[in-house]
Amino acid sequence: xxxxxxxxxxxxxxxxxxxxxxxxxxxxxxxxxxxxxxxxxxxxxxxxxxxxxxxxxxxxxxxxxxxxxxxxxxxxxxxxxxxxxxxxxxxxxxxxxxxxxxxxxxxxxxxxxxxxxxxxxxxxxxxxxxxxxxxxxxxxxxxxxxxxxxxxxxxxxxxxxxxxxxxxxxxxxxxxxxxxxxxxxxxxxxxxxxxxxxxxxxxxxxxxxxxxxxxxxxxxxxxxxxxxxxxxxxxxxxxxxxxxxxxxxxxxxxxxxxxxxxxxxxxxxxxxxxxxxxxxxxxxxxxxxxxxxxxxxxxxxxxxxxxxxxxxxxxxxxxxxxxxxxxxxxxxxxxxxxxxxxxxxxxxxxxxxxxxxxxxxxxxxxxxxxxxxxxxxxxxxxxxxxxxxxxxxxxxxxxxxxxxxx
Numbered sequence: 001x002x003x004x005x006x007x008x009x010x011x012x013x014x015x016x017x018x019x020x021x022x023x024x025x026x027x028x029x030x031x032x033x034x035x036x037x038x039x040x041x042x043x044x045x046x047x048x049x050x051x052x053x054x055x056x057x058x059x060x061x062x063x064x065x066x067x068x069x070x071x072x073x074x075x076x077x078x079x080x081x082x083x084x085x086x087x088x089x090x091x092x093x094x095x096x097x098x099x100x101x102x103x104x105x106x107x108x109x110x111x112x113x114x115x116x117x118x119x120x121x122x123x124x125x126x127x128x129x130x131x132x133x134x135x136x137x138x139x140x141x142x143x144x145x146x147x148x149x150x151x152x153x154x155x156x157x158x159x160x161x162x163x164x165x166x167x168x169x170x171x172x173x174x175x176x177x178x179x180x181x182x183x184x185x186x187x188x189x190x191x192x193x194x195x196x197x198x199x200x201x202x203x204x205x206x207x208x209x210x211x212x213x214x215x216x217x218x219x220x221x222x223x224x225x226x227x228x229x230x231x232x233x234x235x236x237x238x239x240x241x242x243x244x245x246x247x248x249x250x251x252x253x254x255x256x257x258x259x260x261x262x263x264x265x266x267x268x269x270x271x272x273x274x275x276x277x278x279x280x281x282x283x284x285x286x287x288x289x290x291x292x293x294x295x296x297x298x299x300x301x302x303x304x305x306x307x308x309x310x311x312x313x314x315x316x317x318x319x320x321x322x323x324x325x326x327x328x329x330x331x332x333x334x335x336x337x338x339x340x341x342x343x344x345x346x347x348x349x350x351x352x353x354x355x356x357x358x359x360x361x362x363x364x365x366x367x368x369x370x371x372x373x374x375x376x377x378x379x380x381x382x383x384x385x386x387x388x389x390x391x392x393x394x395x396x397x398x399x400x401x402x403x404x405x406x
Contacts (some may be wrong), residue, residue, distance in 0.1 A: 001399055005153050007079065007101035013115040024113045025147040026120040039127065040134045041151045042247055045143040045180045046159025048286045049193070049236050052265055055391050056240035057122045060259030061134055064251040069127040069135040071148070073119070076267055076388030079399055083123045085130055096121045114282045116140045120147040134249060141261040142169050144182020154247035156212070157239065158192035161199045162285035167312060167367040174198045179223045185303060189246040190214040193239050218241050224260040229269040230293035267387040269293050272394050277303070280384030282313055288320035290381060294325045302327035303379035306367045307345055308334040308386035315340060315348035319383060327355035327376050332382045338358035345382075364389050 001009065029036065042057055044050050051072050061068040068086060075081040080089040102118055105111075113121070122141075127135050137153070139146040142165070161177050170177045177199040184190050184206050193201060194216055207214035220234030221241065228236075237260045244251055252257075269290070270278040281290040294303065305326045309315045319329070331345035340348075342360040349358045361367035364386065371378045378389045393395060 001100045001103070003096045006096040006357035009103055010079075010099055010115060010118055013113065013118055016112055017115050019114050019117075021145050022147065022150055024111055024117045025120055025150050027109065027111060027125060028102060028105060028113060028117065029150060031109070032101065032121060032125045034121070034125050034128050036124070036151050036176065039132070039151075040247060040249065041153035042134065042155055042157060042243055042249075043139070043151060043153035043396055044137065044157040044159065044243075044356070045139040045146070045183045046157075046190070047162045047164045047176070047180075047283065048289065049159035049232070050138050050319060052233060052236045052268055053060045053135045053157065053240050053243070055265040056226070056237050056263050057243055058087070058136045059085075059263040060240060060244060060251055060256055061136070061249070063259035063262070063292070064255035065249075066165060066249070067131070067133045069123070069130070069132040071120070071123040071127075071135065072138045072167065073116070073140050074384055076384065076391055082119060083126060085127070085132055090126060094126060095122070098126060101125075109150070114147075117147045118169075120150075122153075129161050134247075139180075139183065141165055141178040142182065144179050146182075146398070149183055152185055153183070153188060153251070155243050156185060156188055156190040157243045158183075158190065158203060159236070159239065160193055160285065161195055162283065163281040163314075164285075165312070174202050178206070183211050184210050184214070186210045186212065188212055191239060191242040192216050193235055193244050194218070207253045215242065217248070217371045221260070225258045226260050227263040229266055229271075229297060230289065231296060231386075232289055235400075267384055269297075270387075270391075272391075276390070276394055277377060277379045278387045278390050280387045281381050282310070282383050284314060284317035284321060286380070287318040291321050291325050294379070302376060304328050304330065304371045304374045305359075306330045306332055306364070306371055306375040306378060306380045306386075307343055307349075307382045308332045308364070309340050309348075309382040310334060310336065310338045310342050312338065313340075313382075315345055315382075316351055319349045319352045322381070323353055323356065325379075328359070328374070330359050330361050330370050332361045332364050332386065334386045335364075335389050336383075336385050364393065368393065
């Protein structure tokens with residue numbers, strides 16, 4: 001298969017939906033000859049901040065000269081963003097060859113792996129073949145039955161845990177915390193940001209049962225300025241440092257400062273041309289953090305908010321958090337089969353405050369044209385998929401068409 005054909009096969013696996021469990025991934029890795037033992041894995045789970053923490057850890061490793069692999073999701077412009085070595089995206093040829101091999105194995109065994117199982121196997125085989133020293137591994141959904149949980153890491157890392165993906169993980173933060181705590185392994189150290197009380201209790205009990213030493217960091221960093229906006233990124237940076245320490249990965253103070261200050265992670269309060277702010281806040285807690293960051297940077301100034309939300313998200317809760325910083329909303333569908341309609345989003349906005357000005361747009365391009373006629377800064381949020389489309393439009397970066405239906 002070439003790259004386009006491989007992408008078409010991979011995205012066909014989305015029809016199988018989400019399947020929590022480790023059997024298919026273990027089977028694929030075994031038949032690919034992937035030995036999970038020698039790598040030094042840093043495994044990261046949580047609700048919000050996973051991507052930022054992974055990017056910070058990887059940036060520090062690269063500043064130190066450590067040969068590092070990074071696995072994250074979702075992507076913004078191209079599937080290749082999900083798998084990186086030393087900051088460089090996997091090549092199209094490597095992607096096509098790896099997926100071809102996985103398809104042949106799946107066909108031989110009659111296995112029907114999901115999109116994320118295939119992607120995880122592709123990444124781990126690639127990292128082994130390139131002999132990386134450290135792999136920073138972000139969970140996709142949950143933790144206990146997430147495809148990435150086949151590894152035994154050097155450290156388990158927990159970012160902020162809150163409500164999200166309730167249909168799969170549970171309807172309470174305690175239940176969700178129990179799923180995320182599934183990455184805590186016997187005898188493996190774990191580190192976490194401060195959590196709400198019921199979450200901290202679940203994580204602490206899981207660590208006790210596993211015989212794992214769990215440490216909650218107690219302060220943000222003070223001696224470096226993260227390259228990502230928002231005071232919460234200082235907490236994320238402190239967690240990244242704690243993770244490297246717990247994994248016994250030696251890095252210098254200079255590399256820590258350089259890695260934190262130079263980290264790049266698009267779609268997280270990303271500012272383009274000073275007027276456009278892009279942030280993939282897709283749940284209540286993330287929207288709350290976005291509003292706080294907005295106030296930290298722009299004070300009492302308000303935004304024209306272009307909002308696009310997936311159907312499985314709590315649009316009302318997101319709107320409620322954004323309302324204090326919004327002058328008006330423009331509802332735009334996300335380029336995904338899972339998108340809420342613009343009308344559904346307008347109804348969510350009006351349910352929170354009927355007096356809030358809001359308009360419907362057929363798509364993002366139409367929403368941008370409406371927003372440009374206003375004088376406010378333009379905030380594009382509600383989904384990373386919408387943010388990815390916005391980056392492509394605003395920066396003229398073409399999205400790979402075979403890899404857009406995430």
